[in-house]
Amino acid sequence: MNEDTDSESSLLVVIFDTSLTQDVIINEEIKLSECLEIIITFVNSHLMLKSNNKIAMITCDSKNCQFIYPDSTNEPGQLRQTDGQYELFTHVEKTIRKNVQQFLVKTLEGEIGHHDSLFGAACSIALCYINRLENEKSLGDKMNSRILIITGCGNSGDQYIPCMNTFFTAQKQNVTIDVCSLQNEITLLQQACDITNGVFLKLPQLSSLLQYLLWVFLPDPTVRKKLVVPPPVSVDYRPFCFCHHELIDIGFVCSVCLAIYCKLSPICTTCEVVFKLKAPMKPIKVKKKKMIKS
Amino acid sequence: MTTSSEDVLLQVSNVRHKKGDGTLYVMSERIGFMTNNSDTMSSCYAYTDVKMQKISSEQKQKVQLQLVFHSGESVIFQFVCPSRSDSVTNRDAVKGYLTKLLPKFQKKVNKELEEKNRMLSSNAALFQLYRDLVITKIVDAEEFWSQHAPAYINKNGASQQQIGVPGNFLVNVKPQTDGCNAIKYNLTADTIECIFRTYPAVRQKHLEYVPHKLSESEFWVKFFQSHYFHKDRMHTGTKDLFSECAKHDDQELKKELSTVEQCEVNLNAFDNTVENEGYGLDSTEASTGSNNIVSENLIKRFNHHSIMVLKATRNNTEQLETESGSARKKIRLLNEDESCELGDGETKKIEKTNINLSKVEQMINGVKNPKTKVRNLHAILHKANSMRDKVCYDILHYRKPPGTTYLTPSAAVSALGELTPGGLLMNGLLEDSQSLAQLVPSDIEKEFRSLYLTICELLRHFWACFPPTTPTLEEKLVRMYDALRKFHQTKLNTFENRIMVECSTLNQQLTAHLNLILNTAYEKYNNWQSKRKFPAGVPIN
Structure with a gap:
C-alpha cells in the first residue's frame, strides 16, 4: 500500500488576491494580514497531510503578480526552529511573509488602480510552474496539481479573454481550479471552476474562512469524489462582449475571428472584415451566439 | 496659372x-x-x-x-x-x-x-519609427508621412479579409414557380460571386461567352437549365454549354482524391452497403446496384461541392499573397492528431490559412474599457492608499499573541452546519437519493426496511377491503385500521424518535413517504366512516 501512495504527491498552488481595493478589505470585514495567516495555516495543513505534498503561492493585484513561494533565493534548512515548530512550516511562513510584504511595498510605489486582479496572468505562472514540475519529476511518479484562487474581487469582465484562455489551458493540462470567493458570485471564476471540475465557493461568513478552506479545499479532487462536498453551483455561462465588457444574453459573433459583440456592426473591429448585409441591420451573416445550458 | x-x-x-x-x-x-x-x-x-x-x-x-x-x-x-x-x-x-x-x-x-x-497611437511600430526619426529630426515630418509611413499603413490595409464562401449559397437562389411551367431564380451579385469563386470553370465559361455570344441573363438561364446545375448530371449531350465544365469537375475530383492521404480516411472504403447484412453470406450489392449509382453520384456531387467551397477560401489567400508580390508563405503546422502519432511517425503537413487580425491586442484582451462603473472610486482608492502601510507592517511584524485564534469554535460549528447535508451550502444535495442512502447507518436501514415491509403488508390488506360490500369485509377493514394505528404509534413513532436522536440531519426526510401512505389510508377510512354514519338507505346488519 505504501509503495503505491508514496509515488503520488499533490501540488497545491494558492493564488492570493492582495488587491487593496477589494470590498472586503476596504470595508474592514477581514484584515489582509489575518487572511494571510489563515492561508499559511491552510498550506501547512496541506503539507502535513503527506510528506511529499508540495505547495506554491502566487500573489496578484490589478497590476502585478508575483511568485511568492517557493523562493529560489531562500532554501529551506537555513532557518533554525524557534518554538519547536517543524522547520518546513517555519520556512514556509517566513518566506511567504517576507515576499508578500515585498510585493505590497512594490505596489506602494505605483498608484493603486481599480481594475480586476490579474487572474489570467497568475494562473499562467501557476501553470508554467506545474508544467515544469511535471517535466522534472521522475518516471512513475504521479503528481496531482491544482490551483486555488482566494479573492474578494467583484464581478466584472475586464480580463475575460486572457482569463478564459488560461482556464482552457488548465483544463487541457488536467489542472483543477478551485475558487474561494470572499464576497461575490464571480461569473468568470465560476466558469473556470466548471470547466476544470473545481469547486466554487462563495463564503456565507468570513469569520470561519479557515474552516471552509480545511473542509472544502484541503482534500484532493480525487478524494473529493468520495466525500460529501457542496454541490456545483449553477454557472452563468453568458460571455462578456469584446466591446464593453458586459454580460450579454444575445451576442453577435464574427464569422472570421469569432470576436463577440453586443451590437451588430457591419465591420468587425478586430479583424476588419466587412460583412455583406443584404437588408439594412438584419443579422444574416452574423450568427447568434447560443446560450450554453449549464 | x-x-x-x-x-x-x-x-x-x-x-x-x-x-x-x-x-x-x-x-x-x-x-x-x-x-x-x-x-x-x-x-x-x-x-x-x-x-x-x-x-x-x-x-x-x-x-x-x-x-x-x-x-x-x-x-x-x-x-x-x-x-x-x-x-x-x-x-x-x-x-x-x-x-x-x-x-x-x-x-x-x-x-x-x-x-x-x-x-500613431494604434500602431506601435509606426510610433516607434516616428519617435526615432521625426522627433530626433533625422527625417522631416512631411517626408516621414509621405515616404515611411505608407509601408506601415498599407500593411494594415492589406489585411482586408474576405469572408469565406458559405456552403449553402446555392440554397439562397430559392427557385420560385410562378404557377405555370416557368421557374424564377433569384440571383444576386453575391451569389454570382460565390458561384464564380467556387466553380472557376463556370467563370471561365462566363468570360468566354459573355457578352460576345450571350447576354448576361441568357448565360444564367442556360446555366440553370443545364444538367450541370441539376441533381442528375448527364453530360452525354455535347450541345450543353457546361458539359465541359462537368468533365473538368470530374478531373478535379479525381485529382483531389489522389492527394488525400490514405492514412487519414480511406475514401475507397466508403461504401453505402453494410457488410453484416445477410451475415456476409450473400452479397447485397447486386440487388441495390442501380440505387447505388444515383446516391453515389449525389454523394460525389456533395463532396465535390464541399471541396470546391473549401478551395475557394484557400485560392483566395494564395491569390492575395502572390498579388502583393511577397513570397508565398505557407503556414505549415505539424499535425498533432493522434492518428498521425500512432502512424508511422511521418508528420503530415497541413496548409492553413491564417486570420489577418488588424488588432491582435483586441483579439487577446478585448477593447480596453476606459470607464470603471464604480461609484466613489476616489474614496476607495484613497482608503486603499492609506491602508497600505499598515497592512505591510502587519504582515511582516505580526506576532501572534498566545491564545489568538483565527477560528472561534462557534464559527467553526456554524460553518460545519452549513457544510453538512441540509446546510445552507448543500442545497440541491438532498434531492439526491443516493447521498441520502449513504447517510443512513446500516442498522437503521435494516429496521427501516422491515418497517416498510410490515406497513406495506398491512396496507395491502387494508386496501383489499375496498369497496366494503359485505359485513365480513367491513369488519376486516376496521380491524386493519386499528392495526395500522397501533403500528404507527408503537413502531413508527419510536423509530422516528430514534432517528431524531441518532442522525438529526435526516430529520423527517426518511419517514416522509411512510407517513404519506399511512395518512392516505386514514383519510380513506374516515371518509368511509362518515358515509357509513349517514347511510343513504343502506341498512347495516
Whole structure:
C-alpha cells in the first residue's frame, strides 16, 4: 500500500488576491494580514497531510503578480526552529511573509488602480510552474496539481479573454481550479471552476474562512469524489462582449475571428472584415451566439 | 496659372500689397491679389496655410489686415480707399469672409493631425519609427508621412479579409414557380460571386461567352437549365454549354482524391452497403446496384461541392499573397492528431490559412474599457492608499499573541452546519437519493426496511377491503385500521424518535413517504366512516 501512495504527491498552488481595493478589505470585514495567516495555516495543513505534498503561492493585484513561494533565493534548512515548530512550516511562513510584504511595498510605489486582479496572468505562472514540475519529476511518479484562487474581487469582465484562455489551458493540462470567493458570485471564476471540475465557493461568513478552506479545499479532487462536498453551483455561462465588457444574453459573433459583440456592426473591429448585409441591420451573416445550458 | 475657376466671393479694389496697388479677391479656398494693369494674380494664399488673421487697431492711421501663416510668416494688405470709412468697411467685409472661411480649413488641418495621431497611437511600430526619426529630426515630418509611413499603413490595409464562401449559397437562389411551367431564380451579385469563386470553370465559361455570344441573363438561364446545375448530371449531350465544365469537375475530383492521404480516411472504403447484412453470406450489392449509382453520384456531387467551397477560401489567400508580390508563405503546422502519432511517425503537413487580425491586442484582451462603473472610486482608492502601510507592517511584524485564534469554535460549528447535508451550502444535495442512502447507518436501514415491509403488508390488506360490500369485509377493514394505528404509534413513532436522536440531519426526510401512505389510508377510512354514519338507505346488519 505504501509503495503505491508514496509515488503520488499533490501540488497545491494558492493564488492570493492582495488587491487593496477589494470590498472586503476596504470595508474592514477581514484584515489582509489575518487572511494571510489563515492561508499559511491552510498550506501547512496541506503539507502535513503527506510528506511529499508540495505547495506554491502566487500573489496578484490589478497590476502585478508575483511568485511568492517557493523562493529560489531562500532554501529551506537555513532557518533554525524557534518554538519547536517543524522547520518546513517555519520556512514556509517566513518566506511567504517576507515576499508578500515585498510585493505590497512594490505596489506602494505605483498608484493603486481599480481594475480586476490579474487572474489570467497568475494562473499562467501557476501553470508554467506545474508544467515544469511535471517535466522534472521522475518516471512513475504521479503528481496531482491544482490551483486555488482566494479573492474578494467583484464581478466584472475586464480580463475575460486572457482569463478564459488560461482556464482552457488548465483544463487541457488536467489542472483543477478551485475558487474561494470572499464576497461575490464571480461569473468568470465560476466558469473556470466548471470547466476544470473545481469547486466554487462563495463564503456565507468570513469569520470561519479557515474552516471552509480545511473542509472544502484541503482534500484532493480525487478524494473529493468520495466525500460529501457542496454541490456545483449553477454557472452563468453568458460571455462578456469584446466591446464593453458586459454580460450579454444575445451576442453577435464574427464569422472570421469569432470576436463577440453586443451590437451588430457591419465591420468587425478586430479583424476588419466587412460583412455583406443584404437588408439594412438584419443579422444574416452574423450568427447568434447560443446560450450554453449549464 | 494661379488664377482658377474658383468662385470669387468678394472683390475689393484699392488695396495695397507688397508696394503695389491692386484688387483683392476673396475666393472659396484662397485669397488672391491682382495688381492694377495686370490680368494674373501676383500673389495667392491658400486658407489651409493661414493660421490666423489680424487687423490694425482703430487708432492707427493705416487700415490694414494681416494674415499669419502656420510657417510663421505673415503678409499685410492695406486698404487705401480715398475715405477712411470706405477702407474700414472694405476691410471689415474681407475680415467677415475670412472669419467664416478660416475655421473650416483649420478643422481640416486638425482632422489630418487627428488622423495621424490616431494612426500613431494604434500602431506601435509606426510610433516607434516616428519617435526615432521625426522627433530626433533625422527625417522631416512631411517626408516621414509621405515616404515611411505608407509601408506601415498599407500593411494594415492589406489585411482586408474576405469572408469565406458559405456552403449553402446555392440554397439562397430559392427557385420560385410562378404557377405555370416557368421557374424564377433569384440571383444576386453575391451569389454570382460565390458561384464564380467556387466553380472557376463556370467563370471561365462566363468570360468566354459573355457578352460576345450571350447576354448576361441568357448565360444564367442556360446555366440553370443545364444538367450541370441539376441533381442528375448527364453530360452525354455535347450541345450543353457546361458539359465541359462537368468533365473538368470530374478531373478535379479525381485529382483531389489522389492527394488525400490514405492514412487519414480511406475514401475507397466508403461504401453505402453494410457488410453484416445477410451475415456476409450473400452479397447485397447486386440487388441495390442501380440505387447505388444515383446516391453515389449525389454523394460525389456533395463532396465535390464541399471541396470546391473549401478551395475557394484557400485560392483566395494564395491569390492575395502572390498579388502583393511577397513570397508565398505557407503556414505549415505539424499535425498533432493522434492518428498521425500512432502512424508511422511521418508528420503530415497541413496548409492553413491564417486570420489577418488588424488588432491582435483586441483579439487577446478585448477593447480596453476606459470607464470603471464604480461609484466613489476616489474614496476607495484613497482608503486603499492609506491602508497600505499598515497592512505591510502587519504582515511582516505580526506576532501572534498566545491564545489568538483565527477560528472561534462557534464559527467553526456554524460553518460545519452549513457544510453538512441540509446546510445552507448543500442545497440541491438532498434531492439526491443516493447521498441520502449513504447517510443512513446500516442498522437503521435494516429496521427501516422491515418497517416498510410490515406497513406495506398491512396496507395491502387494508386496501383489499375496498369497496366494503359485505359485513365480513367491513369488519376486516376496521380491524386493519386499528392495526395500522397501533403500528404507527408503537413502531413508527419510536423509530422516528430514534432517528431524531441518532442522525438529526435526516430529520423527517426518511419517514416522509411512510407517513404519506399511512395518512392516505386514514383519510380513506374516515371518509368511509362518515358515509357509513349517514347511510343513504343502506341498512347495516
